[in-house]
Amino acid sequence: MEIWLWALVGFLFILVLLLAGKIVLFRKAARELAESFADRLITGTNTLLDLPCRDKEMLRLAHSLNMQLRKLREERHRFCQGDAELKHAIMNISHDLRTPLTAICGYLDLLKREELTEEAKRYLSVIENRTTVLKQLTEELFSYSIILSAAEIKKETVVLNDVLEEGLAAYYAAFRQRNITPEIHIPEKKVVRQLDRKLLSRIVANLLSNVLKYSDGDLEVLLEETGEIVFINTASQLDEILAGRLFDRFYTVETGRNATGLGLSIARTLAEQMGGRMKAQYRDGKLMIYLQFLNEI
Numbered sequence: 001m002e003i004w005l006w007a008l009v010g011f012l013f014i015l016v017l018l019l020a021g022k023i024v025l026f027r028k029a030a031r032e033l034a035e036s037f038a039d040r041l042i043t044g045t046n047t048l049l050d051l052p053c054r055d056k057e058m059l060r061l062a063h064s065l066n067m068q069l070r071k072l073r074e075e076r077h078r079f080c081q082g083d084a085e086l087k088h089a090i091m092n093i094s095h096d097l098r099t100p101l102t103a104i105c106g107y108l109d110l111l112k113r114e115e116l117t118e119e120a121k122r123y124l125s126v127i128e129n130r131t132t133v134l135k136q137l138t139e140e141l142f143s144y145s146i147i148l149s150a151a152e153i154k155k156e157t158v159v160l161n162d163v164l165e166e167g168l169a170a171y172y173a174a175f176r177q178r179n180i181t182p183e184i185h186i187p188e189k190k191v192v193r194q195l196d197r198k199l200l201s202r203i204v205a206n207l208l209s210n211v212l213k214y215s216d217g218d219l220e221v222l223l224e225e226t227g228e229i230v231f232i233n234t235a236s237q238l239d240e241i242l243a244g245r246l247f248d249r250f251y252t253v254e255t256g257r258n259a260t261g262l263g264l265s266i267a268r269t270l271a272e273q274m275g276g277r278m279k280a281q282y283r284d285g286k287l288m289i290y291l292q293f294l295n296e297i
Contacts, residue, residue: 029058037065094141101135140262153196153273160191160200160293164223167204174212175219182219191227193293199270206267207231207289210246214238214287228292235287243282264289 036049049062049069108128116124168182175182208231211219215233222230235243246264268278276293 026055026058029055033058033062033065037069040069094138097134097138098142101131101138104131105135140266153199155194155196155274158193158195158197158200160193160223160227160229161186163197163200163204164221164229167201167208168221170205171208171212178212178215178217180211180215180217180219182221185220185222187223187225189225191223191225193227195274195276195293199274203267203270203291204229206263207291209263210289226292227294228290231289231291232286234285235282236285238282238287240282243280243287246280247278267291 033049040047040049049066108124108131111124164186168184211231211233214235214237216236218234220230220232222228222232224230247268248265264280271278271291271293274293276291278289278291281288281290
C-alpha cells in the first residue's frame with residue numbers, strides 16, 4: 001500500500017514538473033511573440049512572426065497575428081500611396097493656379113488705374129481681397145506639399161533668443177494694427193540648438209500669424225532655458241475641442257475664415273522634422289501653444 005502511495009506521489013510530482021515546464025515554455029513563447037509583434041509594428045518589415053515553440057495553440061495564435069499583420073501592411077501601403085498621391089495632386093493644383101492668379105492680379109492693378117465709380121471701387125476692393133486670400137491659399141498649399149516631401153534639413157547652430165526676437169520684430173506693425181502689445185520674456189542666457197534657421201523662422205512666423213487670427217488683443221511669449229517657447233493669448237472664440245483641432249490640415253475656426261488651415265499644421269510638421277515637438281492647450285479662456293527643442297549642444 002505504501003509503495004503504491006509513493007508511486008502516486010511520484011507520478012503527481014512528475015506531472016506537476018511537466019505542467020510547470022509547459023507553463024514556463026508558454027510564458028516564454030508569449031513573451032517572444034509579443035516582442036516580435038511590437039518589433040514588426042515599429043519596423044514595418046515584411047517578415048512574419050515565427051516561434052521556436054511547436055505548441056498548436058501558440059502556433060494558431062501566431063498565425064492569427066500574422067494575418068492581422070498582413071492586413072495592417074496592406075492598409076499602411078494603401079495609406080502611404082494615397083498620401084503621396086494627395087501631396088502630388090496638391091502640388092500640381094497649386095502650381096496650376098499660380099499662372100491664372102498672377103494674370104488676375106495684373107489685370108486688377110490695371111483696372112485700379114482706370115476712372116471708376118465709388119461702387120465699382122468697392123466691388124474691386126472685394127475682388128482684390130478675395131484674390132489675395134486665394135493667392136495665399138495657393139502659396140500655402142504649394143509650401144505644404146514641398147514640406148511634406150521631406151526636403152533636406154540644413155542644421156546649424158541657432159540661438160533661439162535671436163530668432164524669436166527677429167520674428168516678433170517682423171510682426172510689430174501687424175500687432176500694432178491689432179492693438180496687441182506683446183509681453184515678452186526672453187532670458188539673458190543664450191538658448192542654443194542645432195536647427196535649420198530658415199525653417200525655425202517659418203515656424204515662429206506661422207505661430208505669430210495664428211495669434212493674429214485668434215487673439216482677443218493680447219499676447220505673451222516665454223522662452224525657457226530648457227528650449228521651450230510658449231505663446232499665450234486670450235481666445236474667447238475657442239474651446240478645448242477647437243484648440244485640439246488647430247493642428248489639423250485645412251481646419252479653420254470661423255473667426256479665422258481668411259486663414260488656410262495649414263499654418264499650424266506646417267509649423268508642427270517642421271518642428272517634428274527637426275526633432276522638436278509642439279502641442280496646444282486651452283485653459284481659462286487662454287490658448288497656449290508649446291514649442292520645444294531638446295537637442296542641447
